[in-house]
Amino acid sequence: MDVKAIREQFPILNQEVNGHPLVYLDSSATSQKPISVIEALDKYYRESNSNVHRGVHTLGNRATDLYEGAREKVRAFIHAKSTAEIIFTRGTTTSINTVAWSYARANLKEGDEIVITPMEHHSNIIPWQQAAKATGATLKYIPLQEDGTISLDDVKEIVTPQTKVVAITHVSNVLGTVNPIKEIAAIAHENGAVIVVDGAQGAPHMEVDVQDLNVDFYAFSGHKMCAPTGIGVLYGKRELLENMEPVEFGGEMIDFVNLYDSTWKELPWKFEGGTPIIAGAIGLGAAIDFLKEVGQDNILEHEKKLAAYAMEKMREIDGITIYGPEERAALVTFNLEEVHPHDTATVLDAEGIAVRAGHHCAQPLMKWLDVTATARASFYLYNTEEDVDRLVQGLLRAKEYFGDVF
Structure with a gap:
């Protein structure tokens, strides 16, 4: 994988921030966006901008072909059986909420169980809290091991015949833990439950085969995988989606409307009320083309090496705490002793280095870690070992600066 050539496809990286190369x-x-995605958006707005599925004119047909063509690219990307199983949404949050509202509230009752983990993003906690409150179901948590992984023995103990939904992240956005989704799906199905997977940190970084994993629902966002913001995907098994009611009502998703009743379009359009996110879907299709050209296996291998290199170099810094398991996705979450993570991030930004600081929309996990916040460096296909070296140098400067202050 030629990372130098890949970096040249991301114009935003060719700038200085606070007098330093970004x-x-x-x-x-x-994630940042490659030229091909930016150009796909520009080309659509310059040449084909129109609403979809409605007109018979040329621009309308062009836009519809591009939009539905993007759906087929998503289907192939995650190895779904049919484009009918690919719902375009605003992102992972909307996708999970769709399942929590449409599937869970129609199928759960008092005494049923929803099983999740403490490592979930808020977007995979709050919808299930609300579903439990609305239906009388019980929310249960799979405990975390000391290193931030989960044990399949614990999964087998927590998931029971009363469990109706297992909702779990593919990859933790804080710990980098990669969960054994295929095995958890099997346990869920043995107990008659469906499994809902938050794939926001999975789909951008590794090959995802929803049929091989045998998941019932899989949600992810375009903006974390080189596509525009505001576009996401909900995959669902066709037999489940067929029996779910839409959660948004209006144009596009209807079949017939009468004065006192209406009927819905077939899948996938019954879940896409209103003017859909046309440009976003086209941009997502272009991003998938780009990622497939680079190769998901190549991206995963590159990121594994970067994460291992980063952990090795960062552990040479006295007073640093790194959270999560040894085997992890391409991120390192950490804290410097006696330095607030926001201060760490501010010093790094002065050096042109962009990291995240805060609770990462994972407050229950922060409580489990016994911290209020952490800093996080996350890597993608355009990052290099030189980026890691700059990070380490910046952390040493932060440690020196705050050591002098205190």
């Missing part, structure tokens, strides 16, 4: 280490929050 080192962007916040891709878990949002």
Whole structure:
């Protein structure tokens, strides 16, 4: 994988921040966009801008072909059976909420169980809290091991025949833990439950085969995988989606509307009320083309090496705490002793290095770690070992500066 050539495809990286060459280490929050995606958006607005599915004129047909073509690219990307199983949404949050509202509230009752983990992003906690409150179901948590992983023995103990939904992240956005989704799905199905996977940190970084994993729902966002903001995907098994009601009502998603009743379009359009996110979907399709050209296996291998290199170098810094397991995705979450993570991030920004600081929308996990916040460096296909070296140098400066202050 020619990282230098890849970096040239991301114009935003060719700039200075605070007098230093930019080192962007916040891709878990949002990734940067390659020229091909930017150009796809520009080309659509210049040549094909129109609404979809409605008109018979040329621009409308062009836009519809591009939009539905992007759906087929997503289907192939995650190895779904049919484009009917690919719902375009605003992002992972909307996708998970759709399942929590449409599937869970229609299928759960008092005495049923929803099983999640403490490592979840708020977007995979709050919808299930609300579903439990609305239905009388019980929310249960799979405990974490000391290193931030989960034990399949614990999964087998927590998931029972009363469990109706297992909701779990593919990859933790804080710990970098990669969960054994295929094995957890099997346990869920043995007990008659469905599994909902938050794939926001999974789909951008590794090959995802929803049929091989045998997941019931898989949600992810475009903006974390080189696509625009505001576009996401909900994959669902067709037999489940067929029996779910839409959560947004209006144009596009209807079949027939009468004065007192209406019927819905077939999948996937019954879940896409209103004018859809046309440009975003087209941009997502272009991003998938880009990622497939680089190769998901190549991206994963590159990121594994970067994460290992980063942990090795960062552990040479006295007073640093790194959270999460040894085997991890391409991120390192950490704290410097006696330095607030926001201060660490501010010093790094002065050096042109962008990292994330805060609770990372994972407050229950912060409580489990016994911290209020952490700093996080996250890597993607355009990052290099030189970026890691700059990070380490910046951390040493932060440690020196705050050591002098205190």
